[in-house]
Each structure stands twice: as structure tokens, then as C-alpha cells.
Amino acid sequence: MLIANPNASRTAYPENLKAILNIQAAVESRAWLAHWNALNPSGTPLFNLPDLAANLGVAELLVKDESSRSELGSFKALGAPIALVRLILRRFPEQRFEPQGLLTGEYRDALADFTVISATDGNHGRALAAAAHSIGCPCVIVLHANVSREREQAIAAYGAQIVRVPGNYDESVEEAAALAIKHHWQVVSDTSYEGYEEIPRDVMQGYGTLAAEIIEQLDGRTFTHVFLQGGVGGLAAGLASYFWELYGPARPAMIVVEPQQADCLLQSALSGHAAKTQGSVDSVMAGLACGETSPLAWKFLHGSIDHFMTIEDQDAVNAMRVLAAGSERDIPLIAGESAVAGLAGLIQLLKSPHHAAEVGIDEHARVLLISTEGATAPAVYSELVGESAQSVLQRQQRWSFQQRNQTRLN
Incomplete structure (x- = not known):
């Protein structure tokens, strides 16, 4: 299911929101995290997947891979x-x-x-x-x-x-x-409720590190669309607020993707306020199986997200397998069941020319995806992908070795 957000704004980042989440505080958080030895000091890579982009019919497909953020295996290590x-x-x-x-x-x-x-x-x-x-x-x-x-x-x-x-x-x-x-x-x-907003705000502020790394890695390049995972809305709000403040009215189109049976953000968009899902919540996408929107996160998503969409569990499983497979020019990636919501959403959108046109995705689109976790449950990963994470990692290492050799030869 896909819906347009009637409240999406193309204005400058509002001052009342900036007082809650802002780039300056994100910079401070990033500086503090640099002292935590549980994190990879070099951050996480931003991969270009040209073969998958060509197969999908877009100009560029970028994937921020959080599987190597730390031994924790996910972006949550920032919040x-x-x-x-x-x-x-x-x-x-x-x-x-x-x-x-x-x-x-x-x-x-x-x-x-x-x-x-x-x-x-x-x-x-x-x-x-x-x-x-x-x-x-x-x-x-x-x-x-x-x-x-x-x-x-x-x-x-x-x-x-x-x-x-x-x-x-x-x-x-x-x-x-x-x-x-x-x-x-x-x-x-990491979710807010009445009278409890300071700590969820700080969690979301920590996610600014991820956005800052992306901007540095792009080195002046831009992207037209970003797909963000749903859940209670914390990650989406943390990244959307950063991109909105940075780019202002020229911000990229932002699409939130969540499980069909845990669609609290889509229901919030339909009702105009933080709402609950009408589904069963039991999704294979465990990190996104949340039934109630964070009211604090909704303050940011209400005006920054252009479209909300839902996917089925099998869509996520298929996307996991696509990233794990890799190709001649695309590095194999270990992405957990919640990590692939954005790719699964993109693939589903592109199956419908009408929906793709509505979101503005065509052969000129430059799409950013956030792969939020690796194989945080290795047995579940193996069962869903049909291959162990260790096996995918070995293929990833061979791919990287071959690329380095080819670069030297050229």
C-alpha cells in the first residue's frame, strides 16, 4: 500500500523542530561517540550498486551499510x-x-x-x-x-x-x-509517550552521526530519494530532520516503509496524528514490528515524509537475498530482515509504473537506502536467505579482493 502525505512540506526546516533535533547537537553526539571503543572508528561504508540500479531502471543506488558499525551489528549503537x-x-x-x-x-x-x-x-x-x-x-x-x-x-x-x-x-x-x-x-x-520525550529525542539525535557520514561520503553529490524504515519512527525522524535542516526546501523526496501488519506510521499519516496499527504486528521484520507511533518522532515525520508505504514479509526476504547475491559490479551485502525494508519498498514501487511516477522515481533517480543491520540473529538470517552470513561475508571479501586487483591492473 502506498499513500501520499498531504502534510509534506517543502519549506525551510521549522525553528520549533530545530529546537528539538538539530545538526549542531548531532555533531556533538558524534564527537562523544568517537570515544566509545565499541564502535568502528572509521564509520560505515556507503556502497554504490550499479548493477542493481540498472536492473531497477534508476540512475544510481546507494546503500549505507550499518552491519559493520560495531559488533552490535546495527545502527542502534548510535542512539x-x-x-x-x-x-x-x-x-x-x-x-x-x-x-x-x-x-x-x-x-x-x-x-x-x-x-x-x-x-x-x-x-x-x-x-x-x-x-x-x-x-x-x-x-x-x-x-x-x-x-x-x-x-x-x-x-x-x-x-x-x-x-x-x-x-x-x-x-x-x-x-x-x-x-x-x-x-x-x-x-x-527509543519511543516516546506522554511526559517522556527527552530520552527518545537523544536517541534520535545520535542517529545524526549516520546522516553526517553519508553527506561526507557523497562529497558534494546529491540524491533525489531516500527510503527509511518505519518502526516507531525514531530512525526516520532522526535522518529526515537532518536532511530537512541541511537541504531545506530542496530536500530529497523521503519515503517511509514498514510491514503491512505493523503500519502505525501509515495509519498516522491517514489520521493526521500519531496512531496505532490496525494489524497483528507479528512481522518477520522484527525491528519494525511496532504497533504504536512515537508521538515525538511524528512531529518530524508529519511534515518531512512525502510517502508512506507498506510491504509484505516475503518482499523483505526477497530483498535480503538480492543484496546477499551481489553481482560482478555489486558487492554482496549482509542485510538483516529489517535492514532491507527500503530496498523491498523500492522494488515494489517499480513494479507499478503508476506508483513509480507518483513518487517521482525514473531513470534519473538517485536513490539512498539505509541497511540498518547485519545478521543480528544469524540462525534467522540463514533460514531466510538460504545461506549463512559467514558464507556471504566470505564472498564479500573475495569480491573486494578481485576489485582491488582489477583496479591495480587498470
Whole structure:
């Protein structure tokens, strides 16, 4: 399903939004993250896939590959640590903590009794657990029934206490809030609700690092369209706000893609306010299986997203296989089930000339995709792709070696 957003704006970035999310704060967050040894210091690559672009009939296809951001395997490594650092700085101003000292564990003794908690579909919880482990504060993660044991074990590896609840993501959010009240813990969530916006804002601000890297890697080049994952809207808001502030009225067309059965953002666009999905929420795209839009994220998506669309689970699986296959000129990529929503959406759009024309995608389009995670659940990845992530990685390395040799010969 595809709908145009009647409230999409082509104006300068509004000052009221700039007061919440802005490039200046994103620059500060990026500088702090440079001191966290859990991250790849060189950032993540932006790959050009010319063969896939030609097959789809667009001028250029760029993929920002977050699988190598850190051992965490996803973009979430940019949001949770920034939110936790900023929370601690607000909570303990008298301690005069330094952000870089927090991320290197310099103040762990002072924070031994400060416990944080969050619900997660996997990646945010893993990033928060890793950040808490580095900083030295206890961490509790609430998981719902659909989160795989693989993801649970990956979170627990950082010393987090795991709490399991029946139901879906929204019910795990409710349980985390209840436990926080009972034990006087602090919720560090990537979704907002009434009276809770500071921390989700900080999570989204951390995602500005991703946008900043893309702009540097483009080196003056531009893109016409960007496809963004749905979920509660945090990533989409973090990137859309950055591009809107940077490019103003000349910003690229922005399209949000989410699972058909977890379409809370599309429902928000239809209703004009942050809304809930009408679907079952149980999607193979675990990171996007969210039933309720973050009201804070919606403040940014309401005016910046041009189209909202939904895809079926099989569309995502097919896109995973396309990226894993690679080609003579396209590097094979390891992209998890939530990472490929943008590519799956693009492929579906291009099957309909009418929809492609509506979104303005033609042979001149230069499309940016965000591959948000690698094989964060390796067994699930192998089952869906029909090949292990390790096997794809080996083919990727051979492809890179051949490209380097060919470059030298030329």
C-alpha cells in the first residue's frame, strides 16, 4: 500500500523542530561517540550498486551499510549510548562527569546503583546493554514473546538482566514502565509517550552521526530519494530532520516503509496524528514490528515524509537475498530482515509504473537506502536467505579482493 502525505512540506526546516533535533547537537553526539571503543572508528561504508540500479531502471543506488558499525551489528549503537550519556549528565550535574569519561567507564563506581531499563525488539536493548556495560551501570531489558533466543543471548552477553513477558513489543514497553516505577529505575526507551520525550529525542539525535557520514561520503553529490524504515519512527525522524535542516526546501523526496501488519506510521499519516496499527504486528521484520507511533518522532515525520508505504514479509526476504547475491559490479551485502525494508519498498514501487511516477522515481533517480543491520540473529538470517552470513561475508571479501586487483591492473 502506498499513500501520499498531504502534510509534506517543502519549506525551510521549522525553528520549533530545530529546537528539538538539530545538526549542531548531532555533531556533538558524534564527537562523544568517537570515544566509545565499541564502535568502528572509521564509520560505515556507503556502497554504490550499479548493477542493481540498472536492473531497477534508476540512475544510481546507494546503500549505507550499518552491519559493520560495531559488533552490535546495527545502527542502534548510535542512539542508546548518547541517550544514556545525556541522561546521566542531566541526572548528576553535581558530579561534573565528562561524556568521554562516561563511555570509557571512568565513573563506574559512582554509577553502580543507577539502574536503567528498556523494552526492545532486540537491537536497541543490545545497544543499551553494551553502553551500560561500558559506563558501569546496571541494565534490565524486557523482551516480548517474539524476540528470538539468539537476540536474548546477545543482550545478556553484556551483563544485562533479562525479563521475558508474553505478548508483543507494546506490552513489553508497558512492563518496562511498570518495573521502573516499582524499583525506581530509569527507562531508556527509543519511543516516546506522554511526559517522556527527552530520552527518545537523544536517541534520535545520535542517529545524526549516520546522516553526517553519508553527506561526507557523497562529497558534494546529491540524491533525489531516500527510503527509511518505519518502526516507531525514531530512525526516520532522526535522518529526515537532518536532511530537512541541511537541504531545506530542496530536500530529497523521503519515503517511509514498514510491514503491512505493523503500519502505525501509515495509519498516522491517514489520521493526521500519531496512531496505532490496525494489524497483528507479528512481522518477520522484527525491528519494525511496532504497533504504536512515537508521538515525538511524528512531529518530524508529519511534515518531512512525502510517502508512506507498506510491504509484505516475503518482499523483505526477497530483498535480503538480492543484496546477499551481489553481482560482478555489486558487492554482496549482509542485510538483516529489517535492514532491507527500503530496498523491498523500492522494488515494489517499480513494479507499478503508476506508483513509480507518483513518487517521482525514473531513470534519473538517485536513490539512498539505509541497511540498518547485519545478521543480528544469524540462525534467522540463514533460514531466510538460504545461506549463512559467514558464507556471504566470505564472498564479500573475495569480491573486494578481485576489485582491488582489477583496479591495480587498470
